[in-house]
Amino acid sequence: MTTASERRVVVAGAGNMGRKWIAAIAATPGARVVGIVDVDAAAASAAAGSLGGRVHLGTDLADLVAATGADVVMDATVPAAHHAVTAIALRAGCAVIGEKPAAQTLAQALSLCAGAEAYDRLVLVSQSRRYNPHVDALAAHGASLGGLGIGQTDFYRAPHFGGFREEMDHPLLLDMAIHPFDTARYVLDAEPVSVYCRSFNPPWSWYRGDAAAVATFEMDSGAQYTYNASWCSDGAETSWNGAWRLNGAGGTVRWDGESEPVLDAAVDVTPAGPASGASGARSGIAGAWDAFLAALDAPPTTPRPRGHIHENVLSLAMVEAAIYSARAGLPVVIDDLLERAREQALADETDPLVRERLAGWGPVRDHLLRAGRAAAVG
Numbered sequence: 001m002t003t004a005s006e007r008r009v010v011v012a013g014a015g016n017m018g019r020k021w022i023a024a025i026a027a028t029p030g031a032r033v034v035g036i037v038d039v040d041a042a043a044a045s046a047a048a049g050s051l052g053g054r055v056h057l058g059t060d061l062a063d064l065v066a067a068t069g070a071d072v073v074m075d076a077t078v079p080a081a082h083h084a085v086t087a088i089a090l091r092a093g094c095a096v097i098g099e100k101p102a103a104q105t106l107a108q109a110l111s112l113c114a115g116a117e118a119y120d121r122l123v124l125v126s127q128s129r130r131y132n133p134h135v136d137a138l139a140a141h142g143a144s145l146g147g148l149g150i151g152q153t154d155f156y157r158a159p160h161f162g163g164f165r166e167e168m169d170h171p172l173l174l175d176m177a178i179h180p181f182d183t184a185r186y187v188l189d190a191e192p193v194s195v196y197c198r199s200f201n202p203p204w205s206w207y208r209g210d211a212a213a214v215a216t217f218e219m220d221s222g223a224q225y226t227y228n229a230s231w232c233s234d235g236a237e238t239s240w241n242g243a244w245r246l247n248g249a250g251g252t253v254r255w256d257g258e259s260e261p262v263l264d265a266a267v268d269v270t271p272a273g274p275a276s277g278a279s280g281a282r283s284g285i286a287g288a289w290d291a292f293l294a295a296l297d298a299p300p301t302t303p304r305p306r307g308h309i310h311e312n313v314l315s316l317a318m319v320e321a322a323i324y325s326a327r328a329g330l331p332v333v334i335d336d337l338l339e340r341a342r343e344q345a346l347a348d349e350t351d352p353l354v355r356e357r358l359a360g361w362g363p364v365r366d367h368l369l370r371a372g373r374a375a376a377v378g
C-alpha cells in the first residue's frame with residue numbers, strides 16, 4: 001500500500017546493479033518500486049520476481065513513468081544509456097538517482113547538470129564507495145593533520161571479468177578509477193587542477209586495453225594525489241578500495257581499504273569528524289539512497305547533498321583527463337577539458353531549455369562549484 005508521502009520509483013536497467021537497487025529500495029521505508037524498465041523485457045520481468053506485489057514492467061521509460069505516476073527514476077543502466085535515461089526522466093518531471101558514472105562522457109554529464117537546472121530536479125550520482133564510515137574517518141584524520149600535501153592510492157588486483165571490460169581501451173581508468181578519484185577529492189578536501197598519466201598493459205595481461213596506470217594529479221590545495229594501479233596483478237592484492245596514505249605537516253594516516261584507518265601523527269591531534277561507525281549512517285548504495293531521500297525531503301534552503309551531479313562531475317573529469325593524458329603523453333589541464341566538454345555538449349544538445357542553461361554558464365568550474373553550495377532542488 002502506497003502512502004501519500006511515499007516516493008514512487010521506476011528502476012531503469014534490471015541487470016546486476018538494478019537488482020541490487022530494487023532490493024535496497026524495497027528494504028527502505030518511504031519509497032516503493034512501482035515500475036521496472038529494461039530494453040531486455042525478460043530482464044525486467046526476472047527482476048520483478050523478488051518484489052511480490054504488483055509492479056509495472058516495460059521497455060519505454062517515458063511510458064512507464066506516465067503509467068505509474070512515478071516521481072523518482074533510479075538509473076542502473078549501462079553507462080552509454082545514462083544520458084538518455086536521465087534526460088527522459090527529467091523531462092517527465094522525475095528526480096533521478098543514477099549509478100556511476102554520471103554519463104558516458106564529460107560532455108554528456110554537463111548536459112545533465114544543465115538538465116537538472118532546467119527542469120529543477122535533483123540528480124544524484126551514486127558513488128557507492130564514498131558512503132563508507134572508514135572513508136569518513138580517513139577524511140577526519142586527514143583534516144586533523146594540518147593541511148594535506150600528499151595523497152596516494154595503490155590498487156593491485158587480478159579479476160577475470162570476461163565480457164566488455166576485457167575489450168575496452170582503458171578498462172581500469174574508465175571502469176574502476178572513478179571510485180578512488182571521487183574519494184580522493186573528498187578525503188583531501190580539494191579539487192583537481194591537472195593530471196599527468198601513463199597507462200600501459202603488462203606483458204602477461206589478459207585485457208586487450210591498458211590494465212595498469214600511474215596518474216599524478218595536482219589539486220587546488222597544492223596537494224599531489226598519485227594513483228598507482230593494475231587490474232592484472234596476481235599476489236599480495238590490495239582491497240577493492242585500494243591502500244591509502246595521506247600525509248600532512250602533522251603526520252600520516254594510512255587505510256588498507258578494509259579496516260579502521262590508522263593515524264600516525266607527529267603531535268597529539270584530535271580528528272575533526274566522527275570515528276568510523278559513530279555516525280550510524282548506512283554504507284554503499286543504501287547510504288546513497290538515504291542521502292537522496294533526505295535531500296528530496298529537505299527544506300529548499302538546504303545545501304545540495306554530496307554526490308549531486310554538479311558535485312560529482314569533477315570525478316568524471318579526473319577520469320577523462322587521465323585518459324587524454326595517457327593517450328597524448330602530455331599533462332592535461334582540467335579547466336581546458338571542462339570548457340571543451342561544454343562546447344561539445346552545446347554542439348550535441350537537442351533540448352532548447354538545456355541548451356539555454358549550458359550557454360548561460362560562466363566558466364564551467366566556477367559554475368559547478370557555485371552550484372555545489374546552492375540550495376537543493378527537487
Ligand SMILES: NC(=O)c1ccc[n+]([C@@H]2O[C@H](COP(=O)([O-])OP(=O)(O)OC[C@H]3O[C@@H](n4cnc5c(N)ncnc54)[C@H](O)[C@@H]3O)[C@@H](O)[C@H]2O)c1
Binds near residue numbers: 013037099
Ligand atoms: N557502484 C558500484 O560499485 C558498481 C558496480 C558495478 C556496476 N556499477 C555501475 O552500474 C551500472 C550498471 O552496471 P551492471 O553491472 O548492472 O550492468 P548490467 O549489464 O548487468 O545491467 C545493465 C542493464 O541495463 C539494461 N539497459 C541498457 N540500456 C538500457 C536502456 N536504454 N533502458 C533501460 N535498460 C537498459 C541492460 O539490458 C541491462 O539489463 C553501470 O553504470 C556500472 O558502471 C556500479
